[in-house]
Structure formats: C-alpha cells, structure tokens
Amino acid sequence: MRQGKVQLKRIENKISRQVTFSKRRSGLLKKAHEISVMCDAEVGLIVFSTKGKLFHYATDSCMDDIIAKYERHCYEENRLKVDSEPPKEKKHAQLPKLVARVELLQRNLKNYAGEDLDPLSLRELQSLQQQLDAALKRIRVKKNQVMHESISQLQKKERLLQQKNNILSVKLKERENEEHTMEENRREDPEILPQTSVAIAAPHPPPELYSSPSFTICGGSQTSADQQSSGVESNAVIPPWLLGHLRNP
Numbered sequence: 536m537r538q539g540k541v542q543l544k545r546i547e548n549k550i551s552r553q554v555t556f557s558k559r560r561s562g563l564l565k566k567a568h569e570i571s572v573m574c575d576a577e578v579g580l581i582v583f584s585t586k587g588k589l590f591h592y593a594t595d596s597c598m599d600d601i602i603a604k605y606e607r608h609c610y611e612e613n614r615l616k617v618d619s620e621p622p623k624e625k626k627h628a629q630l631p632k633l634v635a636r637v638e639l640l641q642r643n644l645k646n647y648a649g650e651d652l653d654p655l656s657l658r659e660l661q662s663l664q665q666q667l668d669a670a671l672k673r674i675r676v677k678k679n680q681v682m683h684e685s686i687s688q689l690q691k692k693e694r695l696l697q698q699k700n701n702i703l704s705v706k707l708k709e710r711e712n713e714e715h716t717m718e719e720n721r722r723e724d725p726e727i728l729p730q731t732s733v734a735i736a737a738p739h740p741p742p743e744l745y746s747s748p749s750f751t752i753c754g755g756s757q758t759s760a761d762q763q764s765s766g767v768e769s770n771a772v773i774p775p776w777l778l779g780h781l782r783n784p
Contacts, residue, residue: 556584564592577601587656 546552560582571578571594579601580592593601645651646663655663 552585560590564590567592577604579605583656587658589658 546555563582564580567578567580570576577594578592579594579598581598582590584590591598642651646655647667652660
C-alpha cells in the first residue's frame, strides 16, 4: 500500500512534533554532510528547536568563516543593487534598512537594560550576559585608571603644599631667632640705650660762658687776675645744669 503525499502543516501533537523534528533533523544534517563531501562545497547549517536548543553543522572551515563569507557576499550584492538604482530609489531603498537598524538598536538597548527578555532564547541570553560582563570589566578598568590618576594628582599637590609649608617654617624660625638675638643683646647691655638718649638730649652750653674772662660761683667774691687789675667786677651766674658738670668732671 502506497503512502499518500504528506501534507505540509504544523503538527499539533507535541510528542509527534518532537519525534518528527528529531528524525528530520538527523536526515538534514546527514544530507548536508553528503553534499559537502560529494560536491566539495562549504556548507553551514544552523537549526534552533522550539525550546531554543541549537543544532548546527559546518564543513572543515569554521562556522564563523562561513557566516562572514555569507555577510560579505550579501553586502556586495546589496551594494551592487543600490549602485544600479537611481538616486531617488536609493533613498527609498535605504529607508527600510535604516528603520530596521534603529529598531534593532532600540531592542538591544532594552535588552542591555534588562527589559524585553522573554523572546530571547537561552543562547541569546548567554551571549547577552557575556557582552554585559565584558562591558562591566572595561568599565571597572577605566574607573580604576581614573582613580589612580586622581590620586596621583592629589599626591603631587600635597607634595607642593608640603614644600611651601617647609619654606614658610624655615623663614618663621629665622625671624624668631633674630628677635631672640635682639632680645638677648638688650638684656646683656641695658645701659647703651639710656646713655645714648642722655647724650643726645643734653644741650650744648652757650659759647660765651666758656670764653668769659671771669665768673662768680653762686654769687661769691672770687675774681680773676684781670678783674683785679682792671677793677671790673662780673655779675655772671653759672646755670644749674652747667654747675653739675663742673662738680663732676
């Protein structure tokens, strides 16, 4: 009895759907291996199950190389199409790509902030965690670098302030030593300043008192030889301040 043609539609029974996925997956991977060996072709096959489990197959070259080659090919192909289009059509053709790019970036930002994580599979969550860990590591390295630079600048300012403080301390100590030396000099010779002040303050006697040929002490009768010969008496009186100098020559 021949089997009829299998209708392609979603299998409603969960167990049957899982069994069919396992069988068809094995056959698909086998066919990919056969075509790569028989035709010497580079084959990259990626399959995600409904639960997010990854199944993949790649030829001798790495899967990353195959994907990079695919992206380069698609990029060159799209660039040729865009270059061949008129300028207006180029702008209209780039608009959906830019919108899709913006939506992708916004979705990535939400994922980085911990939002809209339900649609992500286990592998995508692991990739997101690795990206966040790497970003956090770079942030910590930069933070430590900034902290070290700030500490180095503060230490440099501290050294400059310490040098200024030392200079001021030396100047203050020298000034205190000078004042102390002057004070000791005053204590050792206290009569220098009063004698100097008396010598400066004492007025000089009038010149005529020294040149007078005769004088009388306190109104006495003592006269010089010239006064006796000439018969002239002098009534000049010695001032008190000069009298003190005459008594204590």
